[in-house]
Amino acid sequence: MNQMMSGSCCCGDVEFTLKDDFRNFFFCHCEQCRKLTGTAHASNLFTAPDNITWIKGENKIRRYDHPERSFSKAFCENCASGLPYISQSGKSLIVPAGSLNGEPSIKPDAQIFCSEQPEWYKNGLQVTKAPHFPG
Secondary structure, eight states, rough: OOOEEEESSSSSSOOEEESOSSEEEEESSSSSHHHHHHSSSEEEEOOOOTTOOOEEEEEEEEEEEEESSSSSSEEEEETOOOEEEEESSSOOOOGGGBBBBSSSSSSEEEEEOGGGEEEEEHHHHTOOOOOOOOO
């Protein structure tokens, strides 16, 4: 039996639970995922569309669907944290890994669209690693 996991947005207005039953885990480096996340890649888990129970704040979720392409983002209207959403095809619940309050049991399957990685990301992998904000 799969363990239950919880997740939330940064401000706590939205909370959910789901089973730790993910079929894929991808780091996507495409330009659209970089724009949607504001960082080097999206870290998305894929599971069954019905694998979620909203505990609170479902009415505070906003969604952006690109008008010409098949990508989306759901987010808290208050803090803008990324939140789970049903894919446009309806075949998957896409869960931003950072929205979970714990570690999923699945390890990342692949880094995808790596040809679109910016040089600043590649260079950043080589810099000093610090346990906290330097200075």
